[in-house]
Amino acid sequence: MAKPAARIAFLQVVLGLAAVAVVGRAFTLQVVQHRAWTARAEERDRRSRPLPAHRGTIYDRDGVPLAVSQETYRLVVIKNRIRDAEAARRAISAELGIAPEVVARRWRADHPYFHGPFTAEQVHPLRAIRGLQPQPIPDRRYPLGSLARPWLGSLDEERTRGVQGLELGLDTLLAGRPGTTSLVMDGTGRLLDIPGTMIRPPESGKDVLLTLHADLQGIVEGALRQAVQAQQAQGGDVVILDIKSGELLALASVRVDPATGRLRPTSSALVEPYEPGSTAKIFTAAAMLRLGADTSSVAGENGLWYLEYGGPKAREIRDVHKEAGLLSLATAIKYSSNVALSKFALRLRADSQFAVLRDFGFGAYPALGFPGEAPGQLPLPVTRPNLILTQTSWAQGYEMLTLAVQVAAGYAAIANGGTLLAPALVREVRDGPGGAVRYRHTPQPLRQVVSPAIARELMDYLRLATDSGGTGGKAQLDRFTVIGKTGTAKHAVNGIYTNLYRTSFAGVFPGDAPQVVIYVMIDRPNAGAIYGGTVSAPVVRTILQQALALPNSPLDRTRLAATTPTLRVPARGEPLRGPVRRVAFPLAGPAAHDASRRAVPNVVGYTMRDGIHQLLRAGLQVRLIGSGRIARLEPAPGDSVAPGTIITVHADAASR
Numbered sequence: 001m002a003k004p005a006a007r008i009a010f011l012q013v014v015l016g017l018a019a020v021a022v023v024g025r026a027f028t029l030q031v032v033q034h035r036a037w038t039a040r041a042e043e044r045d046r047r048s049r050p051l052p053a054h055r056g057t058i059y060d061r062d063g064v065p066l067a068v069s070q071e072t073y074r075l076v077v078i079k080n081r082i083r084d085a086e087a088a089r090r091a092i093s094a095e096l097g098i099a100p101e102v103v104a105r106r107w108r109a110d111h112p113y114f115h116g117p118f119t120a121e122q123v124h125p126l127r128a129i130r131g132l133q134p135q136p137i138p139d140r141r142y143p144l145g146s147l148a149r150p151w152l153g154s155l156d157e158e159r160t161r162g163v164q165g166l167e168l169g170l171d172t173l174l175a176g177r178p179g180t181t182s183l184v185m186d187g188t189g190r191l192l193d194i195p196g197t198m199i200r201p202p203e204s205g206k207d208v209l210l211t212l213h214a215d216l217q218g219i220v221e222g223a224l225r226q227a228v229q230a231q232q233a234q235g236g237d238v239v240i241l242d243i244k245s246g247e248l249l250a251l252a253s254v255r256v257d258p259a260t261g262r263l264r265p266t267s268s269a270l271v272e273p274y275e276p277g278s279t280a281k282i283f284t285a286a287a288m289l290r291l292g293a294d295t296s297s298v299a300g301e302n303g304l305w306y307l308e309y310g311g312p313k314a315r316e317i318r319d320v321h322k323e324a325g326l327l328s329l330a331t332a333i334k335y336s337s338n339v340a341l342s343k344f345a346l347r348l349r350a351d352s353q354f355a356v357l358r359d360f361g362f363g364a365y366p367a368l369g370f371p372g373e374a375p376g377q378l379p380l381p382v383t384r385p386n387l388i389l390t391q392t393s394w395a396q397g398y399e400m401l402t403l404a405v406q407v408a409a410g411y412a413a414i415a416n417g418g419t420l421l422a423p424a425l426v427r428e429v430r431d432g433p434g435g436a437v438r439y440r441h442t443p444q445p446l447r448q449v450v451s452p453a454i455a456r457e458l459m460d461y462l463r464l465a466t467d468s469g470g471t472g473g474k475a476q477l478d479r480f481t482v483i484g485k486t487g488t489a490k491h492a493v494n495g496i497y498t499n500l501y502r503t504s505f506a507g508v509f510p511g512d513a514p515q516v517v518i519y520v521m522i523d524r525p526n527a528g529a530i531y532g533g534t535v536s537a538p539v540v541r542t543i544l545q546q547a548l549a550l551p552n553s554p555l556d557r558t559r560l561a562a563t564t565p566t567l568r569v570p571a572r573g574e575p576l577r578g579p580v581r582r583v584a585f586p587l588a589g590p591a592a593h594d595a596s597r598r599a600v601p602n603v604v605g606y607t608m609r610d611g612i613h614q615l616l617r618a619g620l621q622v623r624l625i626g627s628g629r630i631a632r633l634e635p636a637p638g639d640s641v642a643p644g645t646i647i648t649v650h651a652d653a654a655s656r
Helices: 004-032 034-045 085-096 100-107 120-128 165-169 214-230 277-290 329-334 338-345 350-359 387-396 404-415 452-466 537-548 558-563 608-617
Strands: 046-051 065-077 113-119 132-141 162-164 179-185 191-200 207-210 235-242 248-256 263-265 304-310 313-318 419-421 426-430 437-440 445-448 483-493 496-509 516-523 621-625 629-634 646-652
Touching: 004 034, 065 085, 065 120, 085 100, 085 113, 085 120, 085 132, 100 113, 113 120, 113 132, 120 132, 162 165, 214 235, 214 248, 214 263, 214 516, 214 537, 214 608, 235 404, 235 537, 248 404, 277 329, 277 338, 277 350, 277 387, 277 404, 277 452, 277 483, 277 496, 304 338, 304 387, 313 338, 313 387, 329 338, 329 452, 338 387, 350 387, 404 419, 404 452, 404 496, 404 516, 452 483, 452 496, 483 537, 496 537, 516 537, 608 621, 608 629, 608 646
Parallel strands: 621 646
Antiparallel strands: 046 179, 065 113, 065 132, 179 191, 207 426, 235 248, 235 516, 248 263, 304 313, 419 445, 426 437, 483 496, 496 516, 629 646
């Protein structure tokens, strides 16, 4: 047995080695591996959180805001940081408008927060109180309500990604790039914000100006809805296309909801193709002239002709306007003769007729960047079982499916000297209000479909169709000329044609110096009238009458200058006060307006849409705060201001 001295020595050695090991390990952890362990600790206790980027604004062509992202907040309370809880509760109640008893009840939670949403102005005074942290909540507002909503689309529930319409199609431009900030975990395991620890700042999205004109869009939507209701129809489309630029000035589509029987706005003009009917006849006439085919007159057959297409079989072709004598290509268009156009089409090769229709854009995507847009259908001749039937069907606007925007673009090509332009929905892309222009639309010629001389001849044909005795005379205005072509196509159900119709009219305005094409389609009218000349053509007239009366009309109103109504300036209103935040797109500066001062129109109580329009028409700029009806203005209504002055519009959702 070892002596006590030996045992003590052994224990001392063991303890000494243990001490050396502890010191060595401590040295390794605290000196050699200090950085690695520090990083691991920080990684455990820290988290990153994305910072949402400000989503870009969508405007109409003149800078009227259509879709706006507004900063809203919720308030998070970190109780262990607050020095005076009673004072903090009083501030929350006063600034956020929450009853004191509600604040006290929520305060009893371990981690209280107030969801809101609250405006930046409401939470700003609370930022100075230690322990109160406003956190941003993305919000998207549409100041003009339902105007152009099928085209604008919508966002997901988090208000960060587009899921429909242009919000989806332009998402990569509008969304921007989220930033990142750091959070730290406290002793209770709760993640807290660390001031000044932003890892990467968010990058705001681009602002987009559409080609749509807000006032004209409102006119078109109202006229279409009124026409569909008056005709007891199942829906309709309207397209207004600028002939020289290819820009879409207005788009509207409505359909009857089978579930409710009510009209609902849709995006059908870009996504729902259908057989165009007689509005397509002008394109067969274009093929005849471009290909140098025999255009000698054909017999009208008194409006009834049996087309033999193999053996004893024959197709019955009828005309509404019965002509017994000879019809030229021009008069065939004037009277919309199915018989004559079918005979003319049979003088063409099927592949040549197909090529001309394809050159006008049929069967191809419009390439507007709108989600779900369709190409329509123009079948290859080799896929058709009987080319005689196909050619005569194409001549009448059947066996092909077209979009409303494609028909409008085809007519615009004729009015533009035969040059087909790519249609456009985006006019400009900018780096936020007052930022650099990243993109500006310029006319994009796709091809010269027909020569200018042929285009002029086709315009003469269209002029005949809207002259006295033509099918489209009800589209005419008193002081301007409208030329164009009607269409009446039978509606097919499961491949079988019924006694229901789609009526349409494609109008070129003005006829002597074309600016726009207006295409109107009314689907299955059921109030008695069934023809394009009596159902759709009057809608074109209505739209033009209202569009020419607009103070800021995109159409040429020089001949109607004497009868254009002037803007009524209402009486003075009550002066108001309050903080402001600019969200509207900057319009043209004061130099672009008349130099005289003007009174601020009284738009208090107006809807946001109507009020903004009135202010912009008066040559003023707009700042927008809130949503709903307009509650107050700064400067006050009736105040004398310089052109281009910024008017702050305060809207109150409670007054809707």
